[in-house]
Amino acid sequence: xxxxxxxxxxxxILLHLFNFTILFGALYILLYKPVKNFMxxxxxxxxxxxxxxxxxxxxxENSKASYEKKEKDxxxxxxxxxxxxxxxIEAERERRLAAARGEAEKIISxARGEAExxxxxxxxxxxxxxxxxxxxxxEKLTLEQTASDAFDQFLDAAEEADx
Amino acid sequence: xxxQERKKAILVFSLIALVFMIGxxxxxxxxxxxxxxxxxxxxxxxxxVNKVSLFxxxxxxxxxxxxxxxxxxxxxxxxxxxxxxxxxxxxVPGKFQLVLETVVGIFDxxxxxNSHINGFLGAYIFAAGSYIFTxxxxxxxxxxxxxxxxxxxxxxxxxxxxxGAIMMGCLSYLVIMSGGIVGNGVKGIxxxxxxxxxxxxxxxxxxxxxISGALxxxxxxxxxAMSYVxxxxxxxxxxxxxxxxxxxxxxxxxxxxxxxVSEKVxxxxxxxxxxxxxxxxxxxxxxx
Numbered sequence: 355x356x357x358x359x360x361x362x363x364x365x366x367i368l369l370h371l372f373n374f375t376i377l378f379g380a381l382y383i384l385l386y387k388p389v390k391n392f393m394x395x396x397x398x399x400x401x402x403x404x405x406x407x408x409x410x411x412x413x414x415e416n417s418k419a420s421y422e423k424k425e426k427d428x429x430x431x432x433x434x435x436x437x438x439x440x441x442x443i444e445a446e447r448e449r450r451l452a453a454a455r456g457e458a459e460k461i462i463s464x465a466r467g468e469a470e471x472x473x474x475x476x477x478x479x480x481x482x483x484x485x486x487x488x489x490x491x492x493e494k495l496t497l498e499q500t501a502s503d504a505f506d507q508f509l510d511a512a513e514e515a516d517x
Numbered sequence: 518x519x520x521q522e523r524k525k526a527i528l529v530f531s532l533i534a535l536v537f538m539i540g541x542x543x544x545x546x547x548x549x550x551x552x553x554x555x556x557x558x559x560x561x562x563x564x565x566v567n568k569v570s571l572f573x574x575x576x577x578x579x580x581x582x583x584x585x586x587x588x589x590x591x592x593x594x595x596x597x598x599x600x601x602x603x604x605x606x607x608x609v610p611g612k613f614q615l616v617l618e619t620v621v622g623i624f625d626x627x628x629x630x631n632s633h634i635n636g637f638l639g640a641y642i643f644a645a646g647s648y649i650f651t652x653x654x655x656x657x658x659x660x661x662x663x664x665x666x667x668x669x670x671x672x673x674x675x676x677x678x679x680x681g682a683i684m685m686g687c688l689s690y691l692v693i694m695s696g697g698i699v700g701n702g703v704k705g706i707x708x709x710x711x712x713x714x715x716x717x718x719x720x721x722x723x724x725x726x727x728i729s730g731a732l733x734x735x736x737x738x739x740x741x742a743m744s745y746v747x748x749x750x751x752x753x754x755x756x757x758x759x760x761x762x763x764x765x766x767x768x769x770x771x772x773x774x775x776x777x778v779s780e781k782v783x784x785x786x787x788x789x790x791x792x793x794x795x796x797x798x799x800x801x802x803x804x805x
Contacts, residue, residue: 360562361578361679362679363577363578363680365575366578366581366678367683367684369571369577369581370581370584370678370681371684374584374644374645374648374684374685377592377648378641378644380591380592380596381592381595381643381647382640385595385599385621385643386624388599389617389618390625392606392618393618393622396608
Protein backbone atom coordinates (compact mmCIF):
# COMPACT_ATOMS: atom_id res chain seq x y z
CA UNK A 355 0.00 0.00 0.00
CA UNK A 356 3.03 2.27 -0.12
CA UNK A 357 2.19 3.59 -3.59
CA UNK A 358 -1.27 4.84 -2.66
CA UNK A 359 -1.36 8.46 -1.43
CA UNK A 360 -2.53 9.06 2.13
CA UNK A 361 -2.48 5.29 2.65
CA UNK A 362 -5.90 4.89 1.07
CA UNK A 363 -6.98 1.29 1.61
CA UNK A 364 -9.85 0.07 -0.56
CA UNK A 365 -10.56 -2.82 1.77
CA UNK A 366 -11.00 -0.42 4.67
CA ILE A 367 -13.19 1.84 2.52
CA LEU A 368 -15.43 -1.17 1.85
CA LEU A 369 -15.42 -2.01 5.55
CA HIS A 370 -16.47 1.56 6.33
CA LEU A 371 -19.17 1.22 3.64
CA PHE A 372 -20.38 -2.07 5.11
CA ASN A 373 -20.49 -0.47 8.56
CA PHE A 374 -22.40 2.56 7.34
CA THR A 375 -24.86 0.49 5.29
CA ILE A 376 -25.81 -1.51 8.36
CA LEU A 377 -26.11 1.69 10.37
CA PHE A 378 -28.25 3.30 7.66
CA GLY A 379 -30.60 0.29 7.53
CA ALA A 380 -30.89 0.10 11.29
CA LEU A 381 -31.48 3.82 11.75
CA TYR A 382 -34.06 3.85 8.94
CA ILE A 383 -36.03 0.92 10.36
CA LEU A 384 -35.66 1.68 14.05
CA LEU A 385 -35.72 5.45 14.24
CA TYR A 386 -36.33 7.45 11.08
CA LYS A 387 -39.35 5.61 9.68
CA PRO A 388 -41.29 5.17 12.96
CA VAL A 389 -40.71 8.77 14.05
CA LYS A 390 -41.63 10.08 10.60
CA ASN A 391 -44.72 7.86 10.48
CA PHE A 392 -45.77 9.15 13.88
CA MET A 393 -45.25 12.75 12.81
CA UNK A 394 -47.21 12.21 9.59
CA UNK A 395 -49.96 10.44 11.55
CA UNK A 396 -50.18 13.36 13.94
CA UNK A 397 -50.20 15.82 11.05
CA UNK A 398 -53.02 13.83 9.44
CA UNK A 399 -54.85 13.73 12.78
CA UNK A 400 -54.65 17.50 13.18
CA UNK A 401 -55.50 18.04 9.50
CA UNK A 402 -58.53 15.82 10.00
CA UNK A 403 -59.47 17.75 13.15
CA UNK A 404 -58.99 20.97 11.24
CA UNK A 405 -61.16 19.82 8.33
CA UNK A 406 -63.83 18.59 10.76
CA UNK A 407 -63.75 21.93 12.56
CA UNK A 408 -63.99 23.72 9.24
CA UNK A 409 -66.90 21.47 8.25
CA UNK A 410 -68.60 22.18 11.58
CA UNK A 411 -67.99 25.88 11.09
CA UNK A 412 -69.43 25.71 7.59
CA UNK A 413 -72.45 23.80 8.93
CA UNK A 414 -72.88 26.40 11.65
CA GLU A 415 -72.63 29.16 9.06
CA ASN A 416 -75.23 27.38 6.94
CA SER A 417 -77.48 26.91 9.96
CA LYS A 418 -77.03 30.56 10.86
CA ALA A 419 -77.85 31.64 7.31
CA SER A 420 -80.83 29.31 7.24
CA TYR A 421 -82.02 30.56 10.61
CA GLU A 422 -81.56 34.16 9.52
CA LYS A 423 -83.51 33.43 6.33
CA LYS A 424 -86.25 31.77 8.34
CA GLU A 425 -86.27 34.69 10.74
CA LYS A 426 -86.50 37.08 7.83
CA ASP A 427 -89.30 35.03 6.24
CA UNK A 428 -91.06 34.90 9.58
CA UNK A 429 -90.74 38.67 9.97
CA UNK A 430 -92.11 39.07 6.46
CA UNK A 431 -94.93 36.70 7.29
CA UNK A 432 -95.68 38.59 10.51
CA UNK A 433 -95.58 41.88 8.63
CA UNK A 434 -97.92 40.49 5.95
CA UNK A 435 -100.21 39.03 8.59
CA UNK A 436 -100.20 42.30 10.48
CA UNK A 437 -100.99 44.19 7.31
CA UNK A 438 -103.74 41.75 6.44
CA UNK A 439 -105.16 41.94 9.95
CA UNK A 440 -105.01 45.73 10.05
CA UNK A 441 -106.82 45.79 6.72
CA UNK A 442 -109.43 43.42 8.07
CA ILE A 443 -109.75 45.48 11.23
CA GLU A 444 -110.10 48.62 9.14
CA ALA A 445 -112.74 46.94 7.02
CA GLU A 446 -114.55 45.67 10.12
CA ARG A 447 -114.29 49.10 11.68
CA GLU A 448 -115.68 50.65 8.52
CA ARG A 449 -118.41 48.05 8.41
CA ARG A 450 -119.31 48.55 12.04
CA LEU A 451 -119.11 52.30 11.67
CA ALA A 452 -121.40 52.13 8.70
CA ALA A 453 -123.73 49.85 10.61
CA ALA A 454 -123.65 52.20 13.59
CA ARG A 455 -124.28 55.11 11.33
CA GLY A 456 -127.17 53.27 9.75
CA GLU A 457 -128.46 52.39 13.17
CA ALA A 458 -128.05 55.92 14.35
CA GLU A 459 -129.78 57.24 11.31
CA LYS A 460 -132.53 54.75 11.84
CA ILE A 461 -132.83 55.73 15.49
CA ILE A 462 -132.81 59.39 14.56
CA SER A 463 -135.30 58.74 11.85
CA UNK A 464 -137.50 56.77 14.23
CA ALA A 465 -137.07 59.42 16.86
CA ARG A 466 -137.99 62.06 14.35
CA GLY A 467 -141.05 60.04 13.28
CA GLU A 468 -142.02 59.53 16.87
CA ALA A 469 -141.45 63.14 17.64
CA GLU A 470 -143.47 64.11 14.59
CA UNK A 471 -146.19 61.75 15.63
CA UNK A 472 -146.14 62.97 19.19
CA UNK A 473 -146.09 66.51 17.91
CA UNK A 474 -149.05 65.80 15.68
CA UNK A 475 -150.78 64.07 18.53
CA UNK A 476 -150.05 66.98 20.82
CA UNK A 477 -151.15 69.42 18.16
CA UNK A 478 -154.23 67.35 17.49
CA UNK A 479 -154.88 67.01 21.18
CA UNK A 480 -154.31 70.69 21.66
CA UNK A 481 -156.54 71.44 18.76
CA UNK A 482 -159.09 69.10 20.19
CA UNK A 483 -158.71 70.70 23.56
CA UNK A 484 -158.87 74.16 22.04
CA UNK A 485 -161.86 73.11 20.03
CA UNK A 486 -163.42 71.72 23.16
CA UNK A 487 -162.60 74.78 25.07
CA UNK A 488 -163.90 76.97 22.31
CA UNK A 489 -166.96 74.82 22.06
CA UNK A 490 -167.40 74.96 25.77
CA UNK A 491 -166.85 78.65 25.72
CA UNK A 492 -169.25 78.97 22.85
CA GLU A 493 -171.69 76.77 24.57
CA LYS A 494 -171.17 78.73 27.68
CA LEU A 495 -171.58 81.91 25.81
CA THR A 496 -174.47 80.54 23.97
CA LEU A 497 -175.99 79.31 27.13
CA GLU A 498 -175.35 82.54 28.88
CA GLN A 499 -176.86 84.40 25.96
CA THR A 500 -179.81 82.06 25.86
CA ALA A 501 -180.39 82.39 29.59
CA SER A 502 -180.13 86.11 29.52
CA ASP A 503 -182.39 86.13 26.45
CA ALA A 504 -184.84 83.88 28.17
CA PHE A 505 -184.61 85.95 31.25
CA ASP A 506 -185.11 89.01 29.11
CA GLN A 507 -187.94 87.35 27.31
CA PHE A 508 -189.34 86.37 30.65
CA LEU A 509 -188.94 89.80 31.83
CA ASP A 510 -190.41 91.09 28.64
CA ALA A 511 -193.16 88.62 28.85
CA ALA A 512 -193.73 89.54 32.42
CA GLU A 513 -193.76 93.17 31.58
CA GLU A 514 -196.13 92.56 28.82
CA ALA A 515 -198.21 90.60 31.05
CA ASP A 516 -198.22 93.37 33.46
CA UNK A 517 -199.21 95.72 30.94
CA UNK B 518 -25.65 27.57 48.87
CA UNK B 519 -24.44 30.65 50.71
CA UNK B 520 -21.67 32.93 49.49
CA GLN B 521 -19.20 31.54 52.01
CA GLU B 522 -19.96 27.94 51.06
CA ARG B 523 -19.51 28.79 47.41
CA LYS B 524 -16.13 30.35 48.13
CA LYS B 525 -15.09 27.22 50.05
CA ALA B 526 -16.18 24.95 47.17
CA ILE B 527 -14.22 27.00 44.63
CA LEU B 528 -11.15 26.92 46.87
CA VAL B 529 -11.33 23.14 47.33
CA PHE B 530 -11.84 22.61 43.59
CA SER B 531 -8.85 24.85 42.76
CA LEU B 532 -6.66 23.02 45.29
CA ILE B 533 -7.55 19.63 43.79
CA ALA B 534 -6.81 20.93 40.28
CA LEU B 535 -3.50 22.36 41.48
CA VAL B 536 -2.51 19.05 43.11
CA PHE B 537 -3.25 17.18 39.87
CA MET B 538 -1.29 19.74 37.84
CA ILE B 539 1.76 19.55 40.12
CA GLY B 540 1.50 15.77 40.15
CA UNK B 541 1.41 15.57 36.36
CA UNK B 542 4.37 17.93 36.02
CA UNK B 543 6.39 16.02 38.60
CA UNK B 544 5.50 12.67 37.04
CA UNK B 545 6.70 13.93 33.63
CA UNK B 546 7.46 11.78 30.56
CA UNK B 547 5.18 8.98 29.38
CA UNK B 548 2.07 9.24 27.22
CA UNK B 549 2.29 10.97 23.88
CA UNK B 550 5.75 12.24 24.52
CA UNK B 551 7.16 8.81 23.62
CA UNK B 552 6.66 9.88 20.02
CA UNK B 553 7.69 13.19 18.59
CA UNK B 554 4.94 15.67 17.72
CA UNK B 555 5.87 15.25 14.05
CA UNK B 556 5.29 11.50 14.27
CA UNK B 557 1.99 11.97 16.10
CA UNK B 558 0.68 14.49 13.60
CA UNK B 559 1.93 12.56 10.60
CA UNK B 560 0.24 9.43 11.91
CA UNK B 561 -2.98 11.33 12.49
CA UNK B 562 -3.06 12.11 8.77
CA UNK B 563 -1.45 9.05 7.24
CA UNK B 564 -2.41 6.32 9.75
CA UNK B 565 0.75 4.42 8.86
CA VAL B 566 2.22 3.84 12.29
CA ASN B 567 -0.54 3.10 14.75
CA LYS B 568 -2.71 0.25 13.55
CA VAL B 569 -5.30 -1.71 15.45
CA SER B 570 -5.98 -5.37 14.88
CA LEU B 571 -9.52 -6.16 13.66
CA PHE B 572 -10.29 -9.43 15.47
CA UNK B 573 -6.86 -10.68 14.41
CA UNK B 574 -7.94 -10.67 10.75
CA UNK B 575 -6.34 -7.47 9.59
CA UNK B 576 -4.52 -4.45 10.94
CA UNK B 577 -6.75 -1.47 10.33
CA UNK B 578 -6.77 2.24 11.05
CA UNK B 579 -8.12 3.10 14.52
CA UNK B 580 -10.89 5.19 12.89
CA UNK B 581 -12.46 2.04 11.46
CA UNK B 582 -12.76 0.65 14.98
CA UNK B 583 -14.27 4.02 15.97
CA UNK B 584 -16.75 3.62 13.12
CA UNK B 585 -17.81 0.18 14.35
CA UNK B 586 -18.15 1.37 17.95
CA UNK B 587 -20.10 4.49 16.95
CA UNK B 588 -22.41 2.40 14.76
CA UNK B 589 -22.92 -0.06 17.61
CA UNK B 590 -23.76 2.75 20.05
CA UNK B 591 -26.15 4.35 17.58
CA UNK B 592 -27.90 1.08 16.76
CA UNK B 593 -28.34 0.25 20.45
CA UNK B 594 -29.66 3.77 21.07
CA UNK B 595 -32.08 3.43 18.13
CA UNK B 596 -33.20 0.02 19.38
CA UNK B 597 -33.87 1.39 22.89
CA UNK B 598 -35.80 4.30 21.39
CA UNK B 599 -37.80 1.93 19.16
CA UNK B 600 -38.73 -0.38 22.02
CA UNK B 601 -39.18 1.98 24.96
CA UNK B 602 -39.67 5.51 23.65
CA UNK B 603 -41.46 5.52 20.28
CA UNK B 604 -44.44 3.38 21.41
CA UNK B 605 -45.02 5.94 24.20
CA UNK B 606 -45.04 8.93 21.86
CA UNK B 607 -47.81 11.42 22.62
CA UNK B 608 -49.61 13.95 20.45
CA VAL B 609 -48.20 16.70 22.66
CA PRO B 610 -44.50 15.71 22.78
CA GLY B 611 -42.32 15.55 25.86
CA LYS B 612 -38.70 16.78 25.90
CA PHE B 613 -37.01 13.65 24.55
CA GLN B 614 -39.73 13.05 21.97
CA LEU B 615 -39.28 16.65 20.86
CA VAL B 616 -35.54 16.12 20.38
CA LEU B 617 -36.10 12.99 18.26
CA GLU B 618 -38.85 14.66 16.23
CA THR B 619 -36.73 17.77 15.70
CA VAL B 620 -33.75 15.77 14.42
CA VAL B 621 -35.92 13.70 12.05
CA GLY B 622 -37.86 16.82 11.07
CA ILE B 623 -34.68 18.77 10.21
CA PHE B 624 -33.40 16.13 7.78
CA ASP B 625 -36.85 15.37 6.38
CA UNK B 626 -37.46 19.09 5.85
CA UNK B 627 -34.03 19.48 4.21
CA UNK B 628 -34.83 16.64 1.81
CA UNK B 629 -38.30 17.97 1.04
CA UNK B 630 -36.99 21.48 0.55
CA ASN B 631 -34.45 20.39 -2.05
CA SER B 632 -36.06 17.65 -4.07
CA HIS B 633 -39.48 16.39 -5.04
CA ILE B 634 -38.17 12.80 -4.77
CA ASN B 635 -37.24 12.91 -1.12
CA GLY B 636 -38.13 9.62 0.63
CA PHE B 637 -34.74 7.96 0.31
CA LEU B 638 -32.79 11.21 0.45
CA GLY B 639 -34.30 12.10 3.83
CA ALA B 640 -33.38 8.72 5.30
CA TYR B 641 -29.84 8.91 3.86
CA ILE B 642 -29.00 12.38 5.08
CA PHE B 643 -30.50 11.51 8.48
CA ALA B 644 -28.16 8.51 8.78
CA ALA B 645 -25.14 10.36 7.34
CA GLY B 646 -25.67 13.48 9.45
CA SER B 647 -26.22 11.50 12.64
CA TYR B 648 -23.16 9.34 11.91
CA ILE B 649 -20.85 12.29 11.26
CA PHE B 650 -22.17 14.20 14.29
CA THR B 651 -22.00 11.28 16.70
CA UNK B 652 -18.71 10.06 15.25
CA UNK B 653 -17.08 13.44 15.68
CA UNK B 654 -18.32 13.76 19.25
CA UNK B 655 -17.05 10.23 19.91
CA UNK B 656 -13.43 11.42 19.89
CA UNK B 657 -14.25 13.48 23.00
CA UNK B 658 -14.71 10.25 24.95
CA UNK B 659 -11.08 9.32 24.37
CA UNK B 660 -11.74 5.59 24.25
CA UNK B 661 -8.41 3.81 24.57
CA UNK B 662 -7.35 0.88 22.42
CA UNK B 663 -4.07 -1.00 22.14
CA UNK B 664 -2.21 -0.62 18.87
CA UNK B 665 -0.37 -3.45 17.18
CA UNK B 666 2.81 -1.68 18.30
CA UNK B 667 1.80 -2.25 21.92
CA UNK B 668 0.97 1.25 23.12
CA UNK B 669 -2.45 2.72 23.81
CA UNK B 670 -4.06 5.41 21.69
CA UNK B 671 -7.37 7.18 22.02
CA UNK B 672 -9.77 6.47 19.18
CA UNK B 673 -10.28 9.32 16.69
CA UNK B 674 -13.48 10.28 14.85
CA UNK B 675 -14.41 7.77 12.10
CA UNK B 676 -14.31 10.52 9.48
CA UNK B 677 -10.84 11.63 10.56
CA UNK B 678 -9.64 8.65 8.55
CA UNK B 679 -9.29 9.27 4.83
CA UNK B 680 -10.89 5.89 4.10
CA GLY B 681 -14.01 6.78 6.09
CA ALA B 682 -14.22 10.20 4.45
CA ILE B 683 -13.80 8.70 0.96
CA MET B 684 -16.53 6.20 1.73
CA MET B 685 -18.90 8.97 2.84
CA GLY B 686 -18.04 11.26 -0.09
CA CYS B 687 -18.35 8.55 -2.73
CA LEU B 688 -21.52 7.11 -1.21
CA SER B 689 -23.07 10.57 -1.16
CA TYR B 690 -22.13 10.94 -4.82
CA LEU B 691 -23.76 7.58 -5.62
CA VAL B 692 -26.88 8.66 -3.76
CA ILE B 693 -26.92 11.88 -5.79
CA MET B 694 -26.56 9.82 -8.96
CA SER B 695 -29.44 7.56 -7.89
CA GLY B 696 -31.59 10.70 -7.53
CA GLY B 697 -30.60 11.67 -11.08
CA ILE B 698 -31.56 8.24 -12.40
CA VAL B 699 -34.92 8.25 -10.59
CA GLY B 700 -35.69 11.80 -11.70
CA ASN B 701 -34.35 11.86 -15.25
CA GLY B 702 -33.32 8.33 -16.21
CA VAL B 703 -30.11 8.04 -18.25
CA LYS B 704 -29.93 11.84 -18.55
CA GLY B 705 -29.68 11.95 -14.75
CA ILE B 706 -26.42 9.97 -14.91
CA UNK B 707 -25.07 12.49 -17.38
CA UNK B 708 -26.13 15.37 -15.18
CA UNK B 709 -24.39 13.78 -12.18
CA UNK B 710 -21.23 12.95 -14.12
CA UNK B 711 -20.90 16.61 -15.05
CA UNK B 712 -19.96 17.17 -11.41
CA UNK B 713 -17.21 14.53 -11.57
CA UNK B 714 -15.12 16.34 -8.96
CA UNK B 715 -17.92 16.07 -6.42
CA UNK B 716 -16.86 12.78 -4.76
CA UNK B 717 -13.35 14.14 -4.32
CA UNK B 718 -14.49 17.47 -2.93
CA UNK B 719 -17.04 15.85 -0.62
CA UNK B 720 -14.51 13.30 0.66
CA UNK B 721 -11.58 15.62 1.20
CA UNK B 722 -13.64 18.47 2.58
CA UNK B 723 -14.88 16.11 5.28
CA UNK B 724 -11.48 14.58 5.84
CA UNK B 725 -9.68 17.93 5.85
CA UNK B 726 -12.09 19.55 8.25
CA UNK B 727 -12.00 16.69 10.72
CA ILE B 728 -8.29 16.02 10.49
CA SER B 729 -7.49 19.69 11.05
CA GLY B 730 -9.55 19.58 14.25
CA ALA B 731 -7.81 16.37 15.28
CA LEU B 732 -4.37 17.85 14.58
CA UNK B 733 -5.07 20.95 16.66
CA UNK B 734 -6.35 18.76 19.47
CA UNK B 735 -3.29 16.48 19.23
CA UNK B 736 -1.04 19.51 19.36
CA UNK B 737 -2.76 20.89 22.42
CA UNK B 738 -2.82 17.59 24.28
CA UNK B 739 0.79 16.79 23.39
CA UNK B 740 2.24 19.41 25.69
CA UNK B 741 1.48 18.99 29.38
CA ALA B 742 1.52 22.72 30.01
CA MET B 743 -1.30 23.20 27.52
CA SER B 744 -3.43 20.46 29.04
CA TYR B 745 -5.17 22.86 31.41
CA VAL B 746 -8.15 25.04 30.46
CA UNK B 747 -7.12 25.20 26.78
CA UNK B 748 -8.60 21.77 25.89
CA UNK B 749 -11.97 22.92 27.19
CA UNK B 750 -12.10 25.46 24.38
CA UNK B 751 -9.98 23.80 21.74
CA UNK B 752 -10.96 20.20 22.38
CA UNK B 753 -14.61 20.33 23.38
CA UNK B 754 -15.80 23.49 21.68
CA UNK B 755 -13.98 22.85 18.40
CA UNK B 756 -15.14 19.25 18.33
CA UNK B 757 -18.75 20.31 18.95
CA UNK B 758 -18.54 22.91 16.21
CA UNK B 759 -16.92 20.42 13.84
CA UNK B 760 -19.60 17.87 14.56
CA UNK B 761 -22.38 20.32 13.80
CA UNK B 762 -20.80 22.05 10.83
CA UNK B 763 -19.56 18.97 9.03
CA UNK B 764 -22.83 17.10 9.50
CA UNK B 765 -24.70 20.13 8.16
CA UNK B 766 -22.31 20.75 5.24
CA UNK B 767 -22.32 17.19 3.91
CA UNK B 768 -26.07 16.70 4.25
CA UNK B 769 -26.81 20.11 2.76
CA UNK B 770 -24.51 19.58 -0.22
CA UNK B 771 -25.90 16.10 -0.83
CA UNK B 772 -29.46 17.43 -0.71
CA UNK B 773 -28.68 20.34 -3.02
CA UNK B 774 -26.96 18.23 -5.67
CA UNK B 775 -29.59 15.52 -5.33
CA UNK B 776 -32.32 18.10 -5.89
CA UNK B 777 -30.46 19.55 -8.85
CA VAL B 778 -29.96 16.28 -10.71
CA SER B 779 -33.39 14.85 -9.86
CA GLU B 780 -35.20 17.95 -11.11
CA LYS B 781 -37.27 17.20 -14.21
CA VAL B 782 -35.88 18.72 -17.37
CA UNK B 783 -38.58 20.82 -19.02
CA UNK B 784 -38.16 20.82 -22.76
CA UNK B 785 -38.56 24.20 -24.46
CA UNK B 786 -41.41 24.35 -27.02
CA UNK B 787 -40.31 22.94 -30.37
CA UNK B 788 -40.27 25.11 -33.45
CA UNK B 789 -41.97 23.64 -36.48
CA UNK B 790 -41.78 24.66 -40.08
CA UNK B 791 -44.92 26.14 -41.57
CA UNK B 792 -44.83 26.43 -45.38
CA UNK B 793 -41.49 27.45 -46.70
CA UNK B 794 -39.18 29.50 -44.53
CA UNK B 795 -41.80 30.88 -42.09
CA UNK B 796 -41.33 29.46 -38.58
CA UNK B 797 -43.90 29.66 -35.85
CA UNK B 798 -43.43 28.22 -32.40
CA UNK B 799 -45.94 25.77 -31.10
CA UNK B 800 -46.49 27.99 -28.10
CA UNK B 801 -47.30 30.95 -30.32
CA UNK B 802 -49.68 28.85 -32.36
CA UNK B 803 -51.43 27.66 -29.22
CA UNK B 804 -51.72 31.17 -27.86
CA UNK B 805 -53.21 32.33 -31.21
